[in-house]
Amino acid sequence: MAHKKVIDPITGAETTGxxxxxxxxxxxNPLPRWWLWAFYGTVVFAIAYWVMYPSWPTGLVERGFFPGxxxxxxxxxxxxxxxxxxxxxxxxxxxxxxDKLELKRKEMVQTVAASSFDEIAKDxxxxxxxxxxxxxxxxxxxxxxHQAGAQGVIGHYPNLIDDAWLWxxxxxxxxxxxxxxxxxxxxAHGSSxxxxxxxxxxxxxxxxxxxxxxxxxAKAGKQVFNTKGCxxxxxxxxxxxxxxxxxxxxxxxxTQANVPAAKDTAAKLAAVKTVIHDGIQxxxxxxxxxxxxxxxxxxxxYIKLLAQ
Amino acid sequence: MMKHESIETNAGLLIILTxxxxxxxxxVEIVPLFHIEGTVEDIKTADGxxxxxxxxxxxxxxxxxxxxxxxxxxxxxxxxxFRDEALRYGHYSLAAESQYDHPFQWGSKRTGPDLARVxxxxxxxxxxxxxxxxxxxxxxxxxxxxxxxxxxDLYYDDVQGKMKALKKVxxxxxxxxxxxxxxxxxxGEEVASLLDINRAETNMxxxxxxxxxxxxxxxxxxxxxxxxxxxxxxxxxxxxxxxxAEFIKFR
Numbered sequence: 001m002a003h004k005k006v007i008d009p010i011t012g013a014e015t016t017g018x019x020x021x022x023x024x025x026x027x028x029n030p031l032p033r034w035w036l037w038a039f040y041g042t043v044v045f046a047i048a049y050w051v052m053y054p055s056w057p058t059g060l061v062e063r064g065f066f067p068g069x070x071x072x073x074x075x076x077x078x079x080x081x082x083x084x085x086x087x088x089x090x091x092x093x094x095x096x097x098x099d100k101l102e103l104k105r106k107e108m109v110q111t112v113a114a115s116s117f118d119e120i121a122k123d124x125x126x127x128x129x130x131x132x133x134x135x136x137x138x139x140x141x142x143x144x145x146h147q148a149g150a151q152g153v154i155g156h157y158p159n160l161i162d163d164a165w166l167w168x169x170x171x172x173x174x175x176x177x178x179x180x181x182x183x184x185x186x187x188a189h190g191s192s193x194x195x196x197x198x199x200x201x202x203x204x205x206x207x208x209x210x211x212x213x214x215x216x217x218a219k220a221g222k223q224v225f226n227t228k229g230c231x232x233x234x235x236x237x238x239x240x241x242x243x244x245x246x247x248x249x250x251x252x253x254x255t256q257a258n259v260p261a262a263k264d265t266a267a268k269l270a271a272v273k274t275v276i277h278d279g280i281q282x283x284x285x286x287x288x289x290x291x292x293x294x295x296x297x298x299x300x301x302y303i304k305l306l307a308q
Numbered sequence: 309m310m311k312h313e314s315i316e317t318n319a320g321l322l323i324i325l326t327x328x329x330x331x332x333x334x335x336v337e338i339v340p341l342f343h344i345e346g347t348v349e350d351i352k353t354a355d356g357x358x359x360x361x362x363x364x365x366x367x368x369x370x371x372x373x374x375x376x377x378x379x380x381x382x383x384x385x386x387x388x389x390f391r392d393e394a395l396r397y398g399h400y401s402l403a404a405e406s407q408y409d410h411p412f413q414w415g416s417k418r419t420g421p422d423l424a425r426v427x428x429x430x431x432x433x434x435x436x437x438x439x440x441x442x443x444x445x446x447x448x449x450x451x452x453x454x455x456x457x458x459x460x461d462l463y464y465d466d467v468q469g470k471m472k473a474l475k476k477v478x479x480x481x482x483x484x485x486x487x488x489x490x491x492x493x494x495x496g497e498e499v500a501s502l503l504d505i506n507r508a509e510t511n512m513x514x515x516x517x518x519x520x521x522x523x524x525x526x527x528x529x530x531x532x533x534x535x536x537x538x539x540x541x542x543x544x545x546x547x548x549x550x551x552x553a554e555f556i557k558f559r
Contacts, residue, residue: 074556076551076553077551077552078551078553080553082553082556084557087559088388088390088559089400089555092389092394092400093552095391099391136396140396143446144429144434144446145430145445147445153445156437282433283433285428290428
């Protein structure tokens with residue numbers, strides 16, 4: 001086992017004493033000091049960590065592990081102060097209650113939620129917060145459909161930055177839409193109207209937005225519009241009804257038929273005819289259970305600011 | 309002082325000490341499994357039944373498609389107890405929420421967003437459009453298109469076999485009357501009937517018809533199953549009914 005120190009005659013350094021292939025030897029240098037002390041340091045750190053944090057999977061307590069000496073005190077929802085061994089869940093609860101930035105965030109959300117939209121629009125601090133914080137909520141929950149810029153997708157999801165609101169554009173209307181969701185429904189007229197009638201109504205609808213169409217067909221279409229049920233939801237003036245979410249057909253804004261992208265009158269007509277033929281089934285999910293009341297208020301203000 | 313050399317040159321001692329070192333790693337991984345009942349939260353609904361239930365046959369088939377398509381390569385299903393995750397994704401995931409997952413889909417890498425609470429976040433039609441062609445709704449997305457989900461009819465001849473296999477590893481699907489009665493006790497009548505293996509195919513077709521997940525009631529496609537699965541993720545626990553302290557107790 002123990003052997004005599006063997007010194008390499010050329011360098012004067014100690015070798016392991018093994019000799020291979022006639023004269024090949026191996027130095028037995030000590031570990032570098034800094035490395036050795038760093039190693040001892042990790043051992044000390046590990047021991048301290050073992051003692052402070054829950055790290056022993058088995059132990060003396062009924063829960064089956066040794067919970068460590070470090071504790072966290074947080075407030076339960078009931079208001080009771082609870083002290084527990086260190087764990088991420090308790091740490092999160094505590095941070096949500098005491099962290100400076102988190103408290104500031106909560107305070108701002110509450111202030112904004114308690115302000116009217118006019119107050120927010122006038123106060124640069126509030127509106128800046130709404131634009132910054134609202135962007136996060138909007139980006140996560142709304143942008144998937146309405147797109148990051150809130151411009152929507154024609155044929156699927158309404159544009160939120162134009163002037164047209166299917167379900168009303170007041171703060172209270174927008175809030176109801178977000179809370180409860182909406183079910184947009186236009187019956188399919190493929191079987192209730194003849195092909196000629198659909199053609200005429202489509203011409204009429206296009207003429208309402210000032211598109212150049214066959215005047216005769218548009219005139220006949222007006223007749224169909226008023227007698228075959230269209231005016232029931234869209235009103236005789238074709239300006240739509242907030243309570244039903246029926247679109248205003250006179251404002252040159254298209255949410256379903258992609259008229260702006262159509263090259264010529266025939267394509268525009270075809271786009272509108274498809275909508276009349278197939279009807280519309282759209283759904284906006286309800287967010288009441290997912291977003292807090294205050295967050296919904298911030299979101300409403302954000303959408304109003306965007307639309308301004 | 310004993311030098312390291314004395315261990316290296318004594319084979320018997322080296323074997324014993326190596327075994328000791330390795331078994332520490334083994335114990336750290338194995339021992340906590342014996343205390344697992346202390347870490348899975350016991351969550352009840354308002355009427356005292358288990359809030360978290362196994363997947364219905366349709367959801368289970370959707371889950372199999374989720375795994376087949378490798379969704380887990382980019383999407384995790386694990387919201388960690390951090391502030392930023394709480395603000396973005398909602399309440400952190402509970403152990404109870406994946407207790408019937410075999411294998412669980414927690415994941416460790418997010419190229420896409422976490423999906424642990426994606427259920428109910430978007431409409432069915434959005435999911436259909438998005439799975440079919442993600443960039444048609446999210447222009448900046450790098451998710452691939454999955455157009456075959458709408459084209460492929462859902463294959464479900466083996467759904468009962470799959471449920472039986474899951475039953476073997478502890479998922480409480482029921483085959484016998486006794487097991488069914490136990491499920492009624494545990495989950496309530498309505499859920500228990502969904503977990504009955506004998507009624508699996510009827511239940512599945514019924515749920516697909518009712519939900520009309522892919523927007524085409526005439527066909528039962530893979531899209532139906534996958535959207536049904538996505539829409540149930542993270543929706544079983546009603547967090548407004550619970551005090552945070554209840555969950556912290558389980559750590």
